[in-house]
Amino acid sequence: MRKLLFLMVALLALWSGYWFVGSKAVRDGVNNWFADAAAQGLVAEKTAVTVAGYPNRFDLTVEGLHLADPTAGIGWTAPFVQVFAMTWKPWHIIAAFPPESQLALPDQVVTVGSEGLRASFRAKPALDLPLAAVILETNHLTASSTAGWTVGAGRSVASISADEDLPGAGDAPNTYVLSLDAAEVTPDAGFTARVNAVAIPDLPPPDLPDVVESLSGSVFLTLSAPLDRHAGEKKPYLTRLEVNRFTFAWGKLAATAKGQIEADDQGFAAGEIRFEITNWDRVPSLLVAAGLVKPEMAPTIARGMQALAGQSPDATVLPLTVKLAEGWMSFGPFPLGPAPRMVPPTG
Known part of the structure; x- marks a missing residue:
């Protein structure tokens, strides 16, 4: 009995030492990260750092955060951020963000106001700590x-995952699945009012509701290098993008998309993504309200869309393709300009 008690005390002492x-x-x-960031010319301020959770967790709380890049003119201020990890599984951490x-x-x-905003980061238990999944x-x-x-949104989940058992992820190395599912997305009320105030001859009055019912999709991203603890040195860049699924529903307006893009021999994006827009006659009003099209051009664009939709079996459905080839891109018959470069230039 004494030996067992001694063993238990010894294990408790070892575990306590490990935790502390x-x-x-x-x-x-x-603390070192904040000091290093400040030494690099960034604003990195905090009022307190505490660690609790003995004996089974590391519960980190950083209070009074103010992070900023004066050169870029961007920054983030928060009253606190909490990060949690189990002591026996430090490669899986969960972060909780403040309500505002x-x-x-x-x-x-x-x-930014939120209810239950949290993030989960999970790496694979290996020396390089390859990314398994990030879920927000x-x-x-x-x-x-x-x-x-x-703007606002209801229950929403965004993630990037390298899990090999996800369907359709493909066999290419360094491929990750980027997913988004958002419900009850609320556009700015002023923008919705501007959309519904646009009147275009020969088109029905806009009737978009205040809430976008759903916005979801999944995209396969193939990178030049894996996302692991060496990513800061290797600087992975995108070499291939495949839209596996995209759906959008806003009242009677709906859209789907599918296709793929990858770097050509010159490093520019090449390929195509095919869209199908149901009840396309709501789109010209959106373009005018967003300032992308002048009101006087809207009837011409509407007639062009009508002609394209008339070539499909259902005249309410407008098929359009974003094409990228030879360094240029277009959306259906509309030129969009130079295609983005995917592979950084060398030399």
Whole structure:
């Protein structure tokens, strides 16, 4: 009995030592990161760093955050951020964000409000810590800008995953699945009002509701190098993109997309993505309200869309293809300009 008791006390002492050493390493790592960021000319401020959770977790809380890049004119301010990890599984961490934070951009400040905004990061238990999955989810999200706009969303989940058992991920190395599922997306009320105020001859009055019912999709991304602890040195870049699924529903307006793009011999994006837009006659009003098309050009664009839709079996469905070839891209018959470069130039 004494031996068993001694063994239990010894194990408890060892485990306690592991926790206290680990908690100090976490605290020192955070403090060093803030010091290094400040030494590089960034704004990296905090008011407190604490680690709790003994004996089974490392619960890190950083309070009074203010992070900014003065050169880029961007920054983030939050009252706190919490990061949780089990002591026996430090490669899987969960972060919880505050109900409100501020994102500073060069021309505006965006206040982000959320309910249950959290992120999960999971690496594979290997020396290189290859990415397994990052999941960002929230029960409700709003963003209000000093520029005068406000948008929101209900239950939403975004993720990037390297899990090999995901269907359709393909056999190419360094391929990741980027997914988004958002419900009850609320565009800015002023924008929706502008859309519904546009009148275009020979088209029905716009009737878009206040809420976008659904926005979801999955995209396969193939990179030049894996996302692991060496990514900062190797700087992975995108070499191939495949739209596996995309659906959008806003009242009677709906859209789907599918296709793929990859780098050509010159490093420019090449390929095509095919869209099908149901009840396309709501689109010209959207383009005018967004400032992408002048009101006087809207009837001409509407007639062009009508002619293209008339070539399909269902005149309410407009098939359009984004084509990228020889360094240029177009959307159906509309030129969009130079294609983006996917492979960085050498030399």
